[in-house]
Amino acid sequence: MSDHIVSAFTEELESLSADILRMGGIVEEMIVDSCQAVLHNNLDLAADVIDRDPQVDRMEAEVERQIVSLIARRQPMAHDLRSVFAALKVSGELERIGDLSKNIGKRALNLDTAVSPAMRSGVARMAGPVSRQLHQVLNAYASGNAAEARAVWETDDEIDQHYNALFREMLTYMIEDPRSISDGAHMLFMAKNLERIGDHCTNIAEFVFFQITGENLVQQDRPKQ
């Protein structure tokens, strides 16, 4: 294979990875903004998050189109094939994170304005750790840092603990004041969406680790409580 062809392939891969990082940036902001909308009962912001989702969908479709064309034309092997495959999987995960953030935005639109600030801030508190997970795993993807990808994968448990604590907290509000049960149910779904976003970050960490090392992160090695 000539240098010219090799470098054209590398350029295509880099452009693909830049597209994915752009997608990641948009999605990261959607997580933060959807939770800000919940915290401050900001309906405009919630609507704005919902409006950003179709762009993420289009970006994923475009990445997929590029990848299918790239595999057919270049027939990549070994590390290159892993890079293309990781790009396909990461963009799919980002699309789902966008979708989950959109759903938080939709629920924010339907909350009773009287929902207690304690409930609102409970959900919003999860946004920080979850969006940081995404930020860190995208850094690992951008820099090809396997150790950083593994670090994200290992700390998924913290998000789960956060979610479990929040779940119990919400139930106590609902038991104390049955009028809050309907909003509490929406809050539980929002918290669940954030926990699932954490799971998607873990999936991304697995794909990034595999891309870089050619090895799988093994479930048994994860420090799980």
Added chain:
Amino acid sequence: MSDHIVSAFTEELESLSADILRMGGIVEEMIVDSCQAVLHNNLDLAADVIDRDPQVDRMEAEVERQIVSLIARRQPMAHDLRSVFAALKVSGELERIGDLSKNIGKRALNLDTAVSPAMRSGVARMAGPVSRQLHQVLNAYASGNAAEARAVWETDDEIDQHYNALFREMLTYMIEDPRSISDGAHMLFMAKNLERIGDHCTNIAEFVFFQITGENLVQQDRPKQ
């Protein structure tokens, strides 16, 4: 291209589609069994559904591996490329349906034995329509029937209505008896999982329709209430 090569490619595609239908069969049974486990508080059956999920994951990984190899070797175009792409997407959707059914099984293990039969049967009632959606869309995939795929896509609204009614029903149980709030929350998540399985069936319908016709089903055309 010689007949020999064409027919080898067709054989590969058929083998891929057979694998996907096998995956679909397992997943369909997981939906039904997880809801039966909820209805009859059958913990063995719930555990059994959970145990089946890794097999579905392995099948998806194997389908992906075959597809990447097939695109690289055969460089399919037009309808063939659409078939390969549909296989990739459909197997991904089936993996997620398996995951959601597993989650219903996990929650079934953690329900209080005292949960009212009305709540249990509320969730179980959704299993019928949802698993029928999956069955029908797999038929459409197997037979290449675009009209049948469209029919599944058009009736997603029924599942949504079913879910919304169930959501309200569960809330009333929770309000009537605050001791049921914790189990009620688990039930809401199970119902939500079933609604999401319905969404995945709709996604499959879109991929199948695109594979057969080369055209997209357009959101605006769906009869939505």
